[in-house]
Structure formats: C-alpha cells, structure tokens
Amino acid sequence: MSRVNTVLGPIAAEELGLVAVHEHIGYGMPGSELDTQWWKTPEQRYEETVPKLRRFAEYSREYGGCTFVDATGICNGRDVDYYKSLSAKTGVHIVAATGFVGGDTALRFFADATVDYLMRQFVHEITVGIGDTGSRAGIIKVGVSRGFRMRELDLRIYRAAARAALLTGVPIFTHLAVDVEPALAVFAEEGLPLDRVLFGHADDGVSQGRVNETAILGGGGRIGFDTFGYDLELPDPPFWGRHRRERLEHFLRLIGEGHVDQVLASADANCSPLGWPGVEGHTVNYIYEQLIPDLRAEGIDDAMIHRIFVENPADFLTLTTN
Amino acid sequence: MTTATSRTVNTVLGPVPADDLGVVAIHEALLSVVPGAEHAYDISMDRAEIFEVLAGKLAAFRAAGGRTVVDSTGMFHGRDVKLYEALSRSTGVHVVASTGLGPEEDLGGYFLTPQTDPPTPWPAEKFADLFGREVTEGMVVPRVERRRAAGLVATCATRGGPTPTDESLFRGAARAAVATGVPVSIRYGADPLAELQLLLDEGLPADRVVVGNLDRTEAVAAGWPAAVAERGAYVAIDHVGRNDSDHHIRDAERADLVAQLVAAGHAHRVLLSGNAIGVAKGHPDYELPYAHVLTAFAPLLTSHGVADEDVQQILVANPRDLLAVR
Numbered sequence: 001m002s003r004v005n006t007v008l009g010p011i012a013a014e015e016l017g018l019v020a021v022h023e024h025i026g027y028g029m030p031g032s033e034l035d036t037q038w039w040k041t042p043e044q045r046y047e048e049t050v051p052k053l054r055r056f057a058e059y060s061r062e063y064g065g066c067t068f069v070d071a072t073g074i075c076n077g078r079d080v081d082y083y084k085s086l087s088a089k090t091g092v093h094i095v096a097a098t099g100f101v102g103g104d105t106a107l108r109f110f111a112d113a114t115v116d117y118l119m120r121q122f123v124h125e126i127t128v129g130i131g132d133t134g135s136r137a138g139i140i141k142v143g144v145s146r147g148f149r150m151r152e153l154d155l156r157i158y159r160a161a162a163r164a165a166l167l168t169g170v171p172i173f174t175h176l177a178v179d180v181e182p183a184l185a186v187f188a189e190e191g192l193p194l195d196r197v198l199f200g201h202a203d204d205g206v207s208q209g210r211v212n213e214t215a216i217l218g219g220g221g222r223i224g225f226d227t228f229g230y231d232l233e234l235p236d237p238p239f240w241g242r243h244r245r246e247r248l249e250h251f252l253r254l255i256g257e258g259h260v261d262q263v264l265a266s267a268d269a270n271c272s273p274l275g276w277p278g279v280e281g282h283t284v285n286y287i288y289e290q291l292i293p294d295l296r297a298e299g300i301d302d303a304m305i306h307r308i309f310v311e312n313p314a315d316f317l318t319l320t321t322n
Numbered sequence: 323m324t325t326a327t328s329r330t331v332n333t334v335l336g337p338v339p340a341d342d343l344g345v346v347a348i349h350e351a352l353l354s355v356v357p358g359a360e361h362a363y364d365i366s367m368d369r370a371e372i373f374e375v376l377a378g379k380l381a382a383f384r385a386a387g388g389r390t391v392v393d394s395t396g397m398f399h400g401r402d403v404k405l406y407e408a409l410s411r412s413t414g415v416h417v418v419a420s421t422g423l424g425p426e427e428d429l430g431g432y433f434l435t436p437q438t439d440p441p442t443p444w445p446a447e448k449f450a451d452l453f454g455r456e457v458t459e460g461m462v463v464p465r466v467e468r469r470r471a472a473g474l475v476a477t478c479a480t481r482g483g484p485t486p487t488d489e490s491l492f493r494g495a496a497r498a499a500v501a502t503g504v505p506v507s508i509r510y511g512a513d514p515l516a517e518l519q520l521l522l523d524e525g526l527p528a529d530r531v532v533v534g535n536l537d538r539t540e541a542v543a544a545g546w547p548a549a550v551a552e553r554g555a556y557v558a559i560d561h562v563g564r565n566d567s568d569h570h571i572r573d574a575e576r577a578d579l580v581a582q583l584v585a586a587g588h589a590h591r592v593l594l595s596g597n598a599i600g601v602a603k604g605h606p607d608y609e610l611p612y613a614h615v616l617t618a619f620a621p622l623l624t625s626h627g628v629a630d631e632d633v634q635q636i637l638v639a640n641p642r643d644l645l646a647v648r
C-alpha cells in the first residue's frame with residue numbers, strides 16, 4: 001500500500017494528483033510574530049489564501065486533484081490546525097513538514113538539542129503527530145543557514161533527519177543545495193538512499209555556481225527547481241531572483257541530459273507571508289499559469305509533464321522503508 | 323518633578339499607584355519557556371495546569387505579605403500576558419511584565435539572520451522601536467493583539483561578555499526606556515560596569531537601571547556591587563536562596579554584602595530577589611517560593627544588623643522608585 005501523510009490523514013499516493021513540492025501557506029522567521037508590522041487579521045489570512053488554493057484545485061481537475069507540500073518547518077509559523085481547515089474547505093491535499101528550514105531557524109531549545117533528541121522530535125511528528133493536532137508530518141525539512149556555509153547545527157539537523165527518514169520512510173527536502181558535500185557525507189554515513197532527498201533551491205539566482213549538481217545527480221539525489229517564479233523580470237524581485245529564461249533553460253538542460261526523474265519543480269510561493277512582505281503576484285499557480293505553458297512551448301509533452309508533476313513527486317512522497 | 327507617590331507603575335492590569343506595590347519580588351519569572359520548547363514533542367503546555375501552579379505560588383506570596391511580582395524575562399521567554407492578567411485578577415497580586423530580549427542565543431532568526439542580503443542582524447534602533455512600542459502601544463500576544471503596557475525592559479548579556487547583538491539589545495533597551503520612562507533590567511555577562519555604561523551612553527540615568535547577577539562570586543570578589551551603586555544604578559542581589567552554586571555566594575554572605583552596602587550609604591540602591599521560576603518549560607524547575615526573600619532572607623538581614631527601615635527601603639521603596647514610570 002502506498003501512503004503519504006497529509007494534514008487530514010494518510011492518503012494513497014495515487015490520490016495526490018499534481019504536486020507542488022515546495023510551497024508555503026505562510027513563512028516567517030522565528031521572532032517575526034513579535035513584530036506587528038507583519039500581522040494580519042484571520043479574515044485577511046483566509047482572504048489571501050483560500051482563492052489561491054481554490055484556483056490551484058480548479059487548475060488541477062484534469063490531474064485528478066492536487067497536493068501542496070508546505071515547506072515551513074518548526075518555529076517558522078507552521079500552523080497545522082490552519083492547514084487542516086484550508087485543506088478540508090478547498091480540497092487541496094496539504095502535506096506538512098517536520099524539521100527546520102535551517103539551523104538559523106531552530107530556536108534555542110532545538111539549537112541546544114542532540115541528534116538523538118532532534119530525531120525523536122521528527123519521528124514523533126511523523127508517526128504520532130505534530131503537537132496536539134493529530135496530523136502527521138509527511139516530509140522533513142533541513143537546510144543551510146544564511147551565508148551559504150553548512151554549520152554544525154545545520155548538519156546535526158541533517159543527521160537527525162536522515163535517521164528519522166530511515167525509520168519512518170518519509171523523504172527529506174532541503175533549503176539550499178549549496179555547500180552540499182558535508183550533507184552528502186552525512187547521508188552516506190547514515191545509509192539513506194539519495195533518491196529520498198530533494199536538494200532544493202538549486203535554481204535560485206544566488207546559488208548559481210555554488211551547487212555541485214554532478215555530485216547530487218551522480219549519487220542518485222533529486223534536484224529542486226523549486227523557486228520558479230522568483231523572476232528578475234518582476235517589478236520588485238527578491239535578492240534570490242533569477243531571469244526567467246535562464247532558469248527555464250537550466251531546467252530543460254537537465255531534462256535534456258536525461259535527468260527528468262531526478263528533478264522536481266515548484267514555486268516556493270507564500271499564500272500569505274508571515275514575517276516578510278512576500279512577492280506580489282507570485283503564487284503556487286505560477287506552475288499552471290507560466291511554467292507548464294513555458295514547458296509545452298519548449299516541446300515538453302503531456303506525458304513528460306505528468307512525470308515531472310505527478311508520478312515523480314508521488315514516488316518521492318510515498319512512505320518508503322526498506 | 324513629580325513625587326513617587328503620584329507616579330504609577332505599569333502592571334498587566336494597567337497602571338497602579340506606585341505606593342500600592344507593597345513588597346515586590348523584583349527579578350523573577352512566572353512562566354519561563356526556553357524559546358522553541360513550546361514545540362517540543364515531550365513538553366506539555368497544559369494551560370490549566372500552568373495556571374494552577376502559578377496561582378498557588380502567587381497566593382502563597384501574598385499570604386506571606388508580598389504584593390507585587392515582576393516577571394523580568396522579557397517578551398520571548400514564555401511571557402503570556404493574558405495568563406498573567408488572569409493570575410493577577412484571581413490572586414490579587416500585582417504582576418509587572420517586561421518587554422526586551424536577550425541574550426543573543428535566545429533570539430529568533432528574524433533578528434539575527436533576516437531575509438535581507440546580506441543578513442545583517444538588527445541594530446539598536448530597531449530593538450528600541452520594538453521594545454518602546456510594547457510600552458506605548460502595549461505588550462504583544464503574538465499575531466493576535468496588544469495588551470497593557472510593559473513595566474520594564476529586561477535584557478541579558480551572553481556569559482563571557484556582550485556580543486555585538488547583545489550590545490544592540492542593551493542600547494535599544496536604553497533608548498526605549500529614555501523614550502517611555504520605564505526602567506531597564508540587565509543581567510550582566512562579563513563586566514557589569516562596562517555593560518551599564520552602554521545604557522548610560524544612550525542618555526539613560528543610572529537610577530533607571532537595575533544590574534542583575536551581582537551576587538555572582540566573581541562580582542562580589544571584584545567589588546562590583548558597591549561600584550554599581552556608586553554609579554547610581556540599582557544593585558540586584560538576585561539569587562537569594564541559592565546556596566548550592568559554585569558561581570554564586572551563599573545567603574549568609576549575601577546578608578553580609580547587603581549590610582556592607584547599607585553601611586556604605588547604598589541602602590537606596592539595593593534590590594533583592596530569588597530569580598524564582600514559577601513554571602519552567604524546556605529547562606529545569608527551580609522551586610523557590612516568591613516569598614523567600616521576605617520570609618527567610620529578611621530575618622537574616624536583621625540578624626546581620628540591617629535596620630528594619632533599611633529592610634523596608636530595600637523591599638518596598640526601592641522597587642517602587644525603580645518601577646514608577648517617569
């Protein structure tokens with residue numbers, strides 16, 4: 001039986017439909033909740049979020065449904081009860097993550113914790129539930145702290161995640177694919193097959209020249225083109241933005257080289273950001289409104305699109321223990 | 323200049339006349355949560371249970387003659403303003419809550435590695451604004467609402483000495499205090515005089531500052547309590563009741579220290595506290611009654627020759643003068 005943990009309970013991978021594999025209902029750095037400049041009323045939150053998810057569901061009818069993988073880790077404003085209500089009312093499957101976006105988003109209690117403790121935290125959230133919600137995490141988030149260098153705490157989290165992934169069968173996705181060698185070493189030491197890891201943000205503007213794609217692909221890892229839409233063509237692009245054409249060509253190049261089963265794509269958009277302004281107009285629906293048309297225009301056929309957005313993410317998200 | 327008697331203190335239920343504070347436990351914690359521990363899979367945050375424990379401790383404090391408890395843990399270490407309001411209402415104990423952050427390792431990434439390029443940590447002026455608004459606009463219930471004004475700004479330096487961000491926190495705390503009239507509590511990291519000076523350099527009068535941790539062994543050996551008093555700041559001998567720590571002096575020595583400070587004319591600069599923790603989450607319990615200073619240590623002061631009027635000065639008048647908003 002193939003199972004994927006969503007916030008409303010496990011579902012068969014066959015039900016996932018089109019998957020946006022790295023998205024955020026709302027992301028904020030820990031502490032941003034203290035700064036009223038970012039506060040919004042619950043009415044505003046739902047108003048900003050529900051139409052985007054409903055549109056995502058409408059666009060996805062031909063795929064039999066859709067899944068929104070929320071990449072917001074512990075301490076970053078992850079709000080599972082809210083996700084449950086959104087999922088129940090819009091029909092979008094939502095997968096919640098355990099783990100941390102990076103060491104610099106792990107608050108002191110976790111920054112002081114051992115690998116064993118972090119592993120137990122992740123395993124608990126995957127097998128028992130997140131807090132009192134009863135919802136089980138379906139994926140583990142790990143990442144590199146700001147500054148493009150893997151830190152000791154980052155790696156402690158990677159190692160705990162690898163152990164939790166092996167025990168529970170959920171996959172791992174990373175924030176940033178830079179300075180990847182220490183991460184590859186940890187996964188090798190722990191014996192985690194690299195097809196269980198999506199090395200994310202390999203496509204962003206500031207990571208170019210810093211991602212060892214050869215090592216990731218050679219080891220069997222997956223590469224995340226998951227910041228689609230943070231285009232420098234936007235009126236006010238973020239610092240990690242990239243020219244649309246350049247990102248698309250990068251993606252097509254890997255597909256052309258035969259790596260289609262090792263790439264996944266997403267938009268990393270915030271439905272309603274929690275601790276930063278967000279990027280006006282950028283939503284998960286970039287996948288339908290820009291990316292898939294761009295791919296079709298480049299001659300990527302429906303079967304290939306299905307493979308990239310439906311079959312491969314289903315394979316990735318399916319609980320897999322050996 | 324207004325007199326202390328016409329001044330008010332910011333409590334979680336609103337301003338109260340400074341003269342109503344009575345005996346004050348000045349450097350304590352109500353709910354103390356290591357940042358992040360509220361998300362830990364093995365830590366329960368049963369609100370009813372937390373309330374019951376805190377209410378019991380506050381009631382015992384009141385029964386012993388205490389009137390006011392100051393939660394000096396800042397805005398990000400478990401502070402729960404609505405819980406404190408309900409506790410104050412039900413026990414009749416005044417609760418003064420604090421704004422402020424620190425040391426650096428207790429901060430979230432929002433302040434340390436913001437989503438900017440490069441990720442420059444927050445400067446003093448941004449902390450000043452954050453803390454100042456907690457006085458002028460009210461303390462936050464995160465992402466929900468603001469409540470009453472904070473009664474003080476509490477911050478703390480990294481042991482070993484302030485990091486650059488700790489320094490920004492200290493300067494920001496001082497600026498917020500200058501702008502709003504509430505005092506600042508600091509817990510020093512390495513050198514209380516140098517760290518106090520950071521606040522004074524921002525134009526904050528010394529008598530608006532309480533310097534904590536001054537009953538550390540090294541502080542007493544260096545003569546820092548008297549030196550801080552001579553600068554005009556309040557000296558917090560704030561681990562009263564702790565007699566099993568290699569890093570702190572014992573109560574008998576604390577009583578000697580207080581007697582010396584009083585004899586040197588510093589009675590109006592001494593504050594006593596136990597650093598009691600009502601409920602601890604993510605770190606060990608510390609079961610010291612809030613009334614410990616009042617019921618156990620005050621008699622010890624008397625036996626060390628401190629006059630009753632000086633004891634009253636220390637337990638009632640000094641906290642009142644410190645906490646009264648200027």
Ligand SMILES: [Zn+2]
Nearest residue numbers: 022024071268
């Ligand atoms: Zn993301």
